[in-house]
Every structure is written in structure tokens, then in C-alpha cells.
Amino acid sequence: MKIKIGLLSLVLSIFVGQLSAQNQTGAVNDFLKELKGSFKPMINEYSGTDLKSSQSINNGTLKLNAADWNCKLTTKKNGKSEVMDVKVAFQLQNGIAKETAVVAAFDFSQWDTKNYVMIPAIIYNGNRYQTIGNGYMPNYPKDMYYNPNVSLTFSNDPQLSPDPSKTSLIDLQTGNMATPAVCFYSPILKKGFILLTEQQTQLGNSGISVRENADRSVASIQVSAPSVRKLRTGFGDFAPSEDKAADWKTGDEVTLNFKLYSFPAKSIPDLLTKFMEVRKSLSGENNPRNLVPMSKQLELATGITSTRWVEVPVGKYYAPENGNDFQLGWVSGMMNTFPMLTLNNAKERERVGIEFDFIIDKLQGKSGYFYGGITADGKIRPERQHEAYPKIQAMVRKNCDALLWMTKHLMLYKELGYGKEIKPRWEEATKKLAQAFVNTWKKDGQFGQYIVPENGEVAVYNSTAGAIAPAGLAVASVYFGNKEFLAVAKESAAYYYKRDVENQGLTTGHCGDISQDADSESCFGFMESLMALYNVTKEIQWLEKAKVQAALCSTWAFSYDPIFHDESQIGKNKSNMAGAVWASTQNKHAAPGICTASGDYLFKLYRATGDLKYADLIRDIQHANVEAMDMPGHRTTNHGFGTEMERIQLSDAEGKSTIGNYYNTRNSWCETNGAFMALELPGIYVQTDTQKIYVFDHVEASLKGNVLTIKNNTVHDAKVAVFAETSKQAETPMSYVAFTKWKKVEVKAGKEVLITLNNNGTLKNVK
Template sequence: MSIKYRILVTTLLLSTHILQAQQQVANALLNQLHGSLRYNVCQYDGTTLLSEQTFQQERLQTGSGDWRLQLRTTALPGGATDVQMVCQLERGTAIQSAVTVSLDFARWSAGNYVLVPAAVYNGNRYRSIGNGYNPDYPRDMYYHPGVPLTISNNPRLSAVDGQASVIALQTGNAATPAVCFFSPQEKKGFVLLTTQQTSLGNSGLTITENGAKDSCSLSISVPAIRKLATGFGDFHPSGDRAPDWKAGDEVTVHFRMYAFDAENIPALLQRFMELRKELSGPNQPRNILPMSKLLQCATDICRGNFIEVKTGAYYRPENNDDFQLGWVSGMINTYPMLALNDEKERKRVARELDFVTEKLQGESGYFYGGITAEGKLRPEKMHPDFPELQAMVRKNGDVLFWLMKHLLLLNEQGYGKMIRPQWEQAAKRLATAFAATWQKHGEFGQYIAPRTGEIAVYNSTAGAIVPAGMMLASRYFHVVAWTKMAENASAFYYLRDVEKQGLTGGDCGDISQDANSESAFGFLESLMAMYYHSGDRRWLQKAETQAALCATWALSYDPVFPPGSAIGKLQSHMAGAIWASIQNKHAAPGICTSSGDALFKLFRATGNRRYADLLRDIQHAHAEAVNMPGHPTTNNLVGSSMERIQPSDAEGKGSIGNFINTRNSWTETAGMLMALEVPGIYVNTDKKDIYVFDHVTAKVVTAEKSAMVITVTNPTMYNASVSLLAENDRQAAVPLSYTAFVKWPHVTVNAGQTVTVRITREGVVAI
């Protein structure tokens, strides 16, 4: 054997040993789930795969070039392995080539719960209908108690035996660039995190399952190469193209894997919430718009939207004169207007409540979902074979919850005598209707017939917020049976939807029964209502799982947007934007339609700052989308906002990072509610701890037993009136009323100013 040949053999053996040693670190973790790693070079013609070659050692020779793979694999505490991979073309060329990392799992099962945050829940392994936005329901979904959960045409794993399936996404499709699963058989959870981008742009996330459903691969592709990009309930050619490589070109891929013991889906969800920012690191929310300025601008818009039409008088919830109840802010935007404690707006709110209770309540006690300015009731999700007008259960849940909150707020403000008997009667009739439906069917359904009270479409978590409304009605009207019903309904939805399926969905009027964020946050509201009423910490534990599910819908990092896009030009930090649903593949500024104060109450009850961080991120992402001087977003009214924050190419590559030039009442309503129901600064005087939600900064100057002194700085260009909630541990253990914000003191901090505040048992005083 020649010396040259021996050197070559030795070099190859050494490189093989190095690669194998690095692989062993990663495979030690993957072996817990019968998994292994592959690193590949793929060549394409457009989006058609021509060849795939796997690194068996450090170097790989293809027909046109020589590749080198370098790995740095690190075992981390807590059952994690961090991998940084550098792949370089050392010699030659490579046309239309991409690098992939594949995690191959044997002993796979179709019973595994698969999650891609905001895109895939339980593998999306459900019946699918339509080929586009908001498909019509087939006839068999009506008046059918056994209807299977049915989604739009979304990426999904097959539920058909013998049928292989592929989910092909890019990182911009996910709220966190991650693929997760729970194995009931192994009692294990797994989380794969990666970055949004490499030097080649957004990466691909692919799940490939064989027909026997006993093996599955999770892949990261650099860059993303998909035949089809997913749209709003359909697919279109992706336009992806792998780059051409020349000698010296390289790319670095960073990912992290976690394997851990998990008893059930809730264990995976809670672990994910702990891990979702581990690779991206803490995001950096910008302080640009104080809550008080946001409230002033948005309520000014709402004032200008009060109209008198043939059928009544109300604040317009849409960009036309028709009225839509609940969901997108009809009879919800009235609440912040009532909170202004302004006589003119109070009378306007009363007129809208008169209109809603007189014109929209059906014979059964349920409400119709909307009415035109001319007085014609608006049908929802109708089928020609079933002429009975139907309405969304979600909207009826909103009516009960928010009507009760209006009554509570009027009493808190000292205007209880203004409450019309017809408002209370309408709320009581609606609660009675829900109770009857529950007693008869053991669920609330998705669509209801307000005349007859019959469920028109069953299934889904459309009634997510109903238990919260029933609990309020139970206490207000002193109907004890409704308390038990609310608890039973909460337990039912938690077990069926959260614990067994890892999703909630179906409460939007423009989707099927798809998993969505609104039902997740609505159900969190209900679980916190159960906890606050009973004090039973089992409800609190369920609420923590639900908050973790909510977190899967929130951008966990600040995405990189195209520099020429509207968001890119503003350099906005969008962590906290809330994805809509697995059908509507975009994020939005805020929760539809809520302040998210249930997260604050959960933080207050547990002391877990992750819940506060999530809420702060949501509020700050909302502000980034508000149209203000020098910060153009909607090109509409000052203080307006709209529902598109688009990190994905679901609406085409040109839509990434661009706002739509319009406004949405619900996003503005969500902002007003956050400004009211979330304290600008929260202080625990026993712990001497401060948490800031508003767009100011605060720090402790002195902390004595009987007093705290803090400074508050306003770095924005707007004067701020900052609400402050200070309490001790004993006070924090008491449920926070829905109208507590009315009594919170405010601290005035002008633009660029720092003020000193003294906090004692007697109150809050600016020094």
C-alpha cells in the first residue's frame, strides 16, 4: 500500500470517526424515541427532486462537486442536544441544490400527537373539505350529532390506512419554527427547534409519514423547497428554487432537540411553552405607543363610527353600515366606550344595547349573528336544504359574556339604575337557552338556530367562552344550577379537545372547525372563571395547560421581514402577534376579541412570568401595527389597525411583511381592551417585584416594609397616563373582579420624562 493511499484511507477514517462521534451525541437523545439523524444534499429541477445523497462521513462526492460537513453537537441540561451544522461545497459546482437535516423515527404511530405551532395540531389528521377560503359545509354536517371534526383543505397527515402523506411548510408558516410530537406509546415528548432563516433565506419544515404509519421523518430544508405553498384553505405553486452553488459557498444550520418524559398532550404543551424562546433567545419589544394614547386614538375612531340607521343605532363593527354581533366587536366595542365614563357615550352604549336586545334575540333566547342597516337578519353558514336561519354559537357566547360585563361595569360606575330590565331579561333568556342546550345535548355545537334553539352544526369548541358567561350569569342572577353547568362544560371541553386532541377550534365565522387561536384564548377565559369562582387549583392547572396552548399561536420571536416590505421598513418587532387559524395563515395584532387579561390573572395567581411575558408581547406587537404619525401601517385613520401581520407566503411571496390598507374594528377593540383591563405596571409589594406591560420602563429605588419608591420613565414621543396595580400577597390571592380597572390609580408621565412614585398601603403618590 502506497504512503499516499494510506494517508487517504487514514483521513477518510478520521473524518468518519469525527462525524460518528458527533452523531452519537445527537442519537443518544433520539434513541429514546427510536430516531436517528441524516444529513443530505438534494438536487432539484425547480421543485422536483432529482437526487438525494446522504453524508456517510465528513465528505460527500456528487457528480459535479465535493461537499464537506462539519458538526458541533452539544448535550445540554434538561434532555437537550444542540447542533450547529456547517455544509460547504469545497470543489466544483452544484446546480439547484439544498441541504437537509432529517430526523427519522421508527416505531412511529398514527396515534402520535403532532404539532407545528399555528399550523398543525394533532397532525391536522381530520376530515377535510373544500379547496379555498371558508368552504361551504356539505349536507351531512347539518343536524348530525355524530359529525366528525372537519377542517378546510390544510396541510395534514392522512387518516387513511395505507396512504402516505407529507406536510411541507416553511418556517414563516409557524409561530415558532418548531416541530413537536407526543408519543402515547413511549410516554415521551419531543421538540425540534430551529431558526427562521439561514444565509439562504427561510428554511423548510417537512413531515413525511409512510403509508403503514410506522415511520416518520421530520426534516429541515435549507432553503425551503416545496412543490406547493399552502394558502387560505388551498395550495398554490410555491415558486421555491434551490440556489446554485460554487466552490467555497457554505451554509450554517442551527437546531436543537429535546426529548423528555411526558404523560399526555398537556405535558408536551407545557414543556413547549417553556422552550419556545430557547433557541431564538428573548425577543426585544419596543416601547413606542403608551396604552393611554392607544386608548385615546381608538376611542376617537369608535366615536366617529356611531351611526343611526333604519333598524337602530350602534357603533359600526365593520367598514360598512351593517351590524355583526360579537366576534369582530359588535357589542364588544361598546365596553371600552362605556368605560370612558362619558355621558354622551354612555347613552350611545345604552342605545346599542336596546337595539341588540330588541332586534336580534330569537324566540329560543339565542341571538341572530347580525342584521343589515335595512333590518334584514344575516344568515350564517347556511345550506340550501335547511332554510332555518342559524347563528354562530361563538357569537352567542360573546353576547352572554360581554352583556354581563356591561351590567357589572354600570353597577361599578354607579349607574346601576340605568340598567334596563330588558337587558337583564335578554341575558337571562340567553343563559337559560344555553342551559337547555347543554342539558339536552351535552355540548353547545358550532351553529345554532335562534328560533328553535336546535343545534344546526355540532362539534368544535365554538362554545369556548360560554362557561365564563354562564358563571357570570349564575352569580348575577343567583342561579346555582348554572354554576355546575359551567363547570361541567369546562371539564368536557378540556378533556375532549385539549387533553385528548391538543387543540380548540371552530369558533370563527370564516373557517370550518379548524384549530384556531380565538377559541384557545376564549377557553382560557372560561377556565380562569372556574378557578376564581371555586378557588380549586385543579382549574388553575387546566388554565396553565390552556395558556400553553395559547402560546403556540403567538409569534415567539421577532421575524425577519423583507427589507422593502412595510413591516421591514418600520423594523417592527412582531413577537406576540397572534396567528388566526390553521386555515387563515396570518398573524394579527391582538386576540380576537379580548384583552387577554386572563393571562394577567393567571400570572397573578401563579407568579409565573411566562404568562406576563406572553401578554406583554401581545400588547407590544399590537402597537407595532397601529397607524400613527411617522409609523404608517394602514394608511388610514390615526390609531387604526388591521388584522394582517404576514410572515408567510400564504397570500403570495409579495404579501410577506405588507399590511393591507384598511382597518378592522376588532383589532382596534382589542387594543382598547388591553389599555383598560391590563395594568400598565403591576407591583407586588411583599415581593418588591415590578412587571411593566405599558410602553414605559420602571425600576425600584427603595423598598421598605411599609413603602416602595419606584421611578417610571416614558421613552416614547407621547404623554402617558399609566395605570398601576399594587398589592401584597394576601390581596393577590383574592380573585380580581372584571371591573377592577375602574379603581386603578394612574401616574402621568410625559414624553421623555421620568417620575418618582411612592407606593404605600394608603395609595400611590407621584413625588
């Protein structure tokens, strides 16, 4: 009798378990119903990276090759919430399984190639664009030159194929992305979908794939543990992966965790803004470390730049780290001069003026545009040349940088009381450059990617290489009192926002070493422009567009602190790398900062809206920059304290040995970027009447009444820039040189100070 009861109990237990699995699967399917989606757990068997079989687990159990698998699905959803927590636990209950991966598959019928697909930092709009080459920075074919109708052209990146005759598959590892996530927007269903998962299980990084069927009517988003890719993606090419499926024994278990979002969406911007809102919801808030005060970082960066002053046959200037040739904008020239001008050092100020003269004498073409660089012995450096077109070209992006930063230099000279040192020719050259952009806009209706400085012709069209041009024109319109500059700034910004952000969900072609790939530099650069227009016009439309653009920017930055192996340089330093900014869909690595800008426009957006997520993003970026800085007991580049290197590599795009290592070299733009943030971001921001406080610097601070307490737990003395004001004052956009007026509070290493604030935000006294 006891045996019969025991048997009945076992049968009931199995039945209830199956019913529970069915119910939980049904709950996920119900959640995905409006997206025409469904869920299934699977077991994949491999031989190397060749898939031998793929079996679905139905009702929670599967018998495969004498092995018994169990899958327990747990879900959590509150009422009609747009989010569901899903936990998928796979266990090998009996037997062994060689070269096997477990998979969670989310299938979507009624799929459409018009769906916008985004995987942070690597896939934008499915990367469903024309591709060229098979490697880093491929040459442009002849038909891309002087062709206004050229289609947007990427390097050989992972993509959902635009060619219906080809297989359409994106196969990645979580190490390839800024957030382990897959997102899509369906214009037909008017719905958005976001899948968030974790970087790793005990089997290592997980795999994330998106595959479309032959007629593109069904898409499957799959997350696997471990990752088993046929090919790994490189810098514009592919190579065999070194992935290997796991060997399982009885009792082995792996759990995949997800947060799923299904929500109404009328546009790509709706998906992007939702992503920024939820991107940390699974990983949780990250933990930025206070390592080096911003004042110390500025001291180190400017000290390094000063040592790079060169006197070579072509002239005198601050040279980048990798030689004595001069490069304008992008990563060095007339950008690294800006922090030097703030030093109130007569020698460095004289050098800045010499460099100003140098670029005008050596690099400005007849059209007003500048050539992109010149060698130490005086040879103009061509950019993106084709043998059929001998006229030397230059990057539009470098000219955008030149316009913005030349104007900011002029403003800073005046703000610091050195306006009399400004030479008329500096203003004339800056104004001539602004006019060149106006002329191009009126002629071509865009700024293109490459131009000919001799005559102003657009050599290569398309891309968002002109992302910063509206910012430069808007700031120049104020400096020169020129309404035409502002009109073109507004028209061009509206054009790029509509064409690229709203319609395609990307910005492209800003880096000098990629094709027209999606990239973070154009993304953050366009953010600069939108906030510049708000700053100048006070029109809310630019603030609203900036919110969407900030969301797009957030897709390029690590939202969490990724796991690096313990023996890597980053692993040994125990660095928290949330905030590191990925480069482009071609160059698959993150970097310690925005190339090259402080990102103060994110602070300005926070100040204008009060929304913490914008402050959090730039705070994360600043702290990731310091994590990459070479310091005593925290070695990164081994090229001297304060130096930095641009590659924070979580992916195996350059091989597994590169993951978490810095290559024992340095990139001076990262140091300049750190200096910019130390200058243009306040160490502490306070609103006295609302008791709002936000700390960007590497100190701790609290506000009680009108008393601000600052504690410096680092080993370095700090001079903390305090920007205090009222909420009413915060309604007025701040000047581009407002940082010169922020009070500096000295806080010795390991010490604490108390500051009394007046009601209007000024500092009363320090104890």
C-alpha cells in the same frame, strides 16, 4: 521523507474528521434512542420543485456529480440533560452544484398514527381530520347539519393523511408557523419530542416537512435550506410554490442550528407545557419596543369608535369599519361598547344603552339566543345556511361573546356608579341567553357550532365554538346568583378540556370564516373560561387546567421577532412582531392581538402563579398590537392614526408580494382589541412586600424599597395604570372590573416620575 509525513498527516486528518463526524452523529442518535430516532444529513438535487435525487452524507463527506460536499456536525449536551444543541454545517468544498438544498433529517421508527404532532399555528394532532372544499370558508355539505355524530371537519389544510391509501406529507416553510418547530408526543413510548430551529439561513426561509411512509410505521422530520416545496398552502387550498433550490459554488457554506428535546411525557398536556417552557430557548428573548403608551392607544381607539356611531333605517349603533351592517360579538357589536362605557362620557354612555336596546329588540330569538347580525336596512344576516334548512342560524361563538360581554357591561355600569341606568329588560335578556345555553347543554351535552335562535336547536354540532360559554355562565352565575349557571359552566368546561385539549391537543371552530379548523380564537377563548371558573370557584383544578391552556395558547403567538424583507411595510418600520397571534390553520396569517379580548386572563394566571412566562406572553401580544398601529412615522394602514389591520403576513399563503404588507386597509376589531388591553391590563404591576414588578405599558419602571420610578421615553404623554398590592392580596382573584380602581399616574413624554407606595399597595404621593 517530508512528503510521506505530510501525506500521513493528511490521511490522519481525514480519518480523524470522519471519526469526529461519526462520533457526533452517534451522539445525536444516542440522544434520540428512546424515541427510536436517528439523524442523517442529506443533499437534495432538484429540477424546479421536482426532486431528482436525495443522497445521505456518510462519515461527513459526499462526492456527488464531481462536487465534493462536507458536513460538520457539532453537538452539545450536559450530562443527562433533556436537551441537545446541534449545529449542522454543510460546505461545498469543490465544484459547483445547481438547484441543490441541504437537509437535516430526523427519522423515527416505531411510529404510530396515534402520535400527536404539532407545528405551532398550523398543525395540531397532525391535522388528521376530515377535510372539505378547496378554498376559503368552504360550504358545509348537507350531512353536517343536524347531525350529532358529524366528525370534526377542517378546510383543505396541510395534514398527515387519515386515509391510509394516500400520501401522508406536510411540507411547509418556516414562514408558515409561529415558532419554527416540530413537536410530537408518543403515547406508546410515553415520550415527547421538540425540535426548534431558526427561521432563515442566508438562503432564505428554511423548509420544514413531516412525511410518513406507506404503512405509517416510520416518520421523517426534515429541515432544509432553502425551502423547496412542490406546493404552497393557501387559505384552504394549495398552489404551485415559487420555491427554488440554491446554486452553489466552491466554498459556499450553510449552517442549520437546532435545539432538540427528548423528555418523559404521559399526555399531550405534558408536551404543550414543555413547549411553552422552551419555545424561546433557541431564538432567545425578544425585544418589544416602547412606542405608544396604553392610555394614548385607548384615546385613539375610543375616538375612532365614536366616529362610527350610525343612525340607519334599522336603528342606531356603533358600526364596524367595513360598512353600516351590525354584527354581534366576535369582532364588534356589544364589545366595542365596553371601552366607550368607561369614558365617563354621558353621550357615549347613552349610546351604549341605545345599542343594548337595539340588540334585544332586533336580534334576540324566542329561544334566548341571538341572531349574529342584521343589515342596515333590517334584514337578519344568516350564517352557515344550507338550502335544505331554511331556518336562520347563528354562530354559537357570537352568543358566547354576547353572554360574557353583556354581563360585564352590567357589572361595569354598577361599578362606575350608573347602576340605576340599567334597564330590567337588559338583565332579563342576559339571563334568558344564559338559560338558553343551560337548555342546550342539558339537551345535547355540548353547545355545537351553529344554532337556530328561533327554537334553540343545534344546527351544526362539534368543534369548540362554545369555548367562552363557561366563562359567560360562570360570570352570570355570580351576577344573577344562579347556581345552575355555574353547574353547567363547570360541566361544559370539563367536557371541552377532556375532549379537545387533553385528548386532541387543539380547540376548533371559533372563527366565523373557517370550517371546524383549529384556531387561536377558541384557544384563547377557552382560556377565558378556565380562569373565569377559577375566579368564581377558587378551585385549583381550574388553575391547573389554565396552565395547560395557556401553553396551547402560546403555540399560536410568534415566540420570536421574525425577519421581514426590508422593503415590506413591516420591514421598513423595523417592527418586532413577537406576540402577534396567528388566526387559524385555514387563515395562515398572524394578527395584532386576540380576536377579540384583552387576554387579561393571562395576567390573572401570572398573578395567581407568579410565573413570568404568562406575563411575557400577554406583554408580547400587547406590544405586537401597537407595532401594527398606524402612527406618525410608523405608517401601517394609511387609514388614520390609531387604525390597525389584521394581517401580519410572514407566509406566502396569499403570494410572495403580500409578505410583510398590510393591504392598505383596516380592521376595527384590532383597534377594539388594543383598547381592551389598555383597559384590562395594568400598565405596571407591583407587589410591595416581595418587590415584584412587571411592566406592560410602553414605559420603563423600577422599584426600590417603596419608591416606584416611571420613565416615559415615548413622544406621547402617558397616564400609566399602576396596580400595586401585597402578595397576600394577590391570593384573592380579582374582579372583572378591578381596572376601574387602578390609580393613573401622569408621566409626560420624555419625563420621569417617582411614586411612594404604602405597604398595602396604595399610592402615597407622586413627585
